Amino acid sequence: MLERQKYNKEMDEVRERQVIEIADYLKEFFKINADIRDMPIMDAVDSQTVERVMSWEIPRAGRDPKVVGDELVKDVLSKCLSLQHPRSLAFVTSAVSPYSIAGAVLTDIYNPNIAGYGLAPTASLIEEKLIKWMGSRAGWDENCGGIFTSGGSMSNLTCMIAAREDKLPGRYDLADGVAFYSDQAHSSIIKGMRMMGLRNDQCVKIESDDNYRIRLDLLEAEIVKSKNEGKKPFLLIASIGTTNTGSIDPLPELADIAAKYGMWLHVDGAFGGSILFSDIYKNLAKGIERADSLSWDTHKWAMQTYSCSTALVRDKQKFITAFNEHPEYLEDVRSASHNDGWDLGIEMSRPARCLKLWFTLQAMGTDLLADVIDYSFYNAKQAETAIKAMPDWQVVVKPCCGAINFRYEPKEIDESKYDALNDAIAKELTASGYAFIVTTVLKGKRVIRMCVIGANTETEDVLNTVEKLGQIALEVKKKF
Ligand SMILES: Cc1ncc(COP(=O)(O)O)c(C=O)c1O
Structure with missing residues (x-):
């Protein structure tokens, strides 16, 4: 009789022992998501983590899958920008639905x-x-x-x-x-x-x-x-x-x-x-x-x-x-x-x-999905009103589809410094871990851009982010 392939023998054992506990990772993920609002949006990658990841070899003999999974969660997956975070406002991306995760x-x-x-x-x-x-x-x-x-x-x-x-x-x-x-x-x-x-x-x-x-x-x-x-x-x-x-x-x-x-x-x-x-x-x-x-x-x-x-x-x-x-x-x-x-x-x-x-x-159901879209428009409108109420801030163009662009233009600072000033404000906010936003360039001017389309994003997240930007701007301005 022919020998069975080694791989198949090993997989029988894997099935028997049920060593790959995907459900545990899912449970952990949803637990983290419940507290996500209070967590930093991106966990900084320190030098020890980089060293650890770089030290991983591609082994001749396999390792315990539980250990491999834990390593990936700890040093890789949790170190990426969290798109589930309600204040992930930089990119055209939303928190995903648990139903999509289940389907995927x-x-x-x-x-x-x-x-x-x-x-x-x-x-x-x-x-x-x-x-x-x-x-x-x-x-x-x-x-x-x-x-x-x-x-x-x-x-x-x-x-x-x-x-x-x-x-x-x-x-x-x-x-x-x-x-x-x-x-x-x-x-x-x-x-x-x-x-x-x-x-x-x-x-x-x-x-x-x-x-x-x-x-x-x-x-x-x-x-x-x-x-x-x-x-x-x-x-x-x-x-x-x-x-x-x-x-x-x-x-x-x-x-x-x-x-x-x-x-x-x-x-x-x-x-x-x-x-x-x-x-x-x-x-x-x-x-x-x-x-x-x-x-x-x-x-x-x-x-x-x-x-x-x-x-x-x-x-x-x-x-x-x-x-x-x-x-x-x-x-x-x-x-x-x-x-x-x-x-x-x-x-x-x-x-x-x-x-x-x-x-x-x-x-x-499609009603709830429509509601998510409508709420993004509402949040952008709320952001617009809040920004307009802050002295020296301009909304550059009427928001649409949940994207809003704005700029800090304090009179006492020379116009030629506005680009660098706005860039510094956005970077400072992102560095704080509170929210993630970026700048873009519109008609030659650097502006701050927020995209408030996240399904986890509440109006409170948007308004608090705007308020924080206002506070940061007052501090950053002193350096200009
Ligand atoms: C308007 C528009 N078109 C196309 C793309 C590219 O999409 P993808 O990143 O899925 O390739 C983007 C990405 O942000 C986009 O905003």
Whole structure:
């Protein structure tokens, strides 16, 4: 008789002893979360921790998994910026729902590959159902489709490639194609254009207006100019929820322009797509129903663990045309009745990212999710009122989608020092461990930016953070 593989023998023992107690880690995580408001947002990594982590070897013989897990929790996972923290206000990211964690853990345990329908039939049906439901929130009909991806960057790339294949079929005209985007578009847009093979002169950046929305007059002038030069304007990028200011581009007018010049309108809603969950705020995205494609991350504002994004398209056939391939080794498992994921996007093997969103929506209901979105708008408004009430503070642009930008401009200090002053204030607050915020640059000025979209973030967290910034500013100012 053949010897059994050593690995299998060992795993029998693992199962027998149940040494990997995932449930214990989950319990501990939720216990920590209950007290999170009183904890520092990021536990500083001291030199002993760095030394310990660097001293870990990759062993020839395995070690006790309990010890390995404890090491990871103590020295690695708990040392990362806590996105669960209610005052994690720097990035476009929310605390995740315990339902998403449950869905993610469950999915990882079974580890389905949702590459094709035949490998994960009911998971694929759930993916399709969610995609169509999200498409319907955008006002699209049954013909819409799409796919879950790893993130907004991947969703943007997926949609832009579909645009290229649709508007420059066969890529014969690729050298003449021109794409247009605003100076507020996310960096993944320009990266995506580069990856699509566009030269710099084929990517035209349009200045935004005082509300950080793309300027339509400049846009149309540039489109006409490139047409007059014999080029082919083919792609127009809009945003709902720009990273800096949460601004929403004028979608109805952009849809008119796209239609007039035969261009593909892609909307980057990686951040702001989630306003479509809200019956109150979805009107801000009016015009989205005329877009060709939409990126929408649920790992940003809809409480999902990384990664969970969607690339959505008004006409599913456009993704199929762009991505379908028929390799011989997949013929046996190709579905005759349903679309296979590998025909709808870039990735082949894929985790079933849709299942954690499904778990969340089923367990939580859509009303509560809408409430989280509405509350972010409310919190941004509260922050705006509080900032305006503080002497020498300016709100730089009306907040949108829970993003608020502001600046300290005390008269007694020379204007040329405002950038450094605001930078120092933000750094001081973050160094205190109370909250995590960053600065950005708007129209050449460094401003403080907060994104109050965390599901754990209460109004009290936002107002206390604003108050603390006010106090810190008075101290920091003395050094200028
Ligand atoms: C507007 C926008 N688009 C795209 C992205 C990229 O998303 P991801 O980080 O999931 O790739 C971001 C990230 O913050 C974003 O804010």
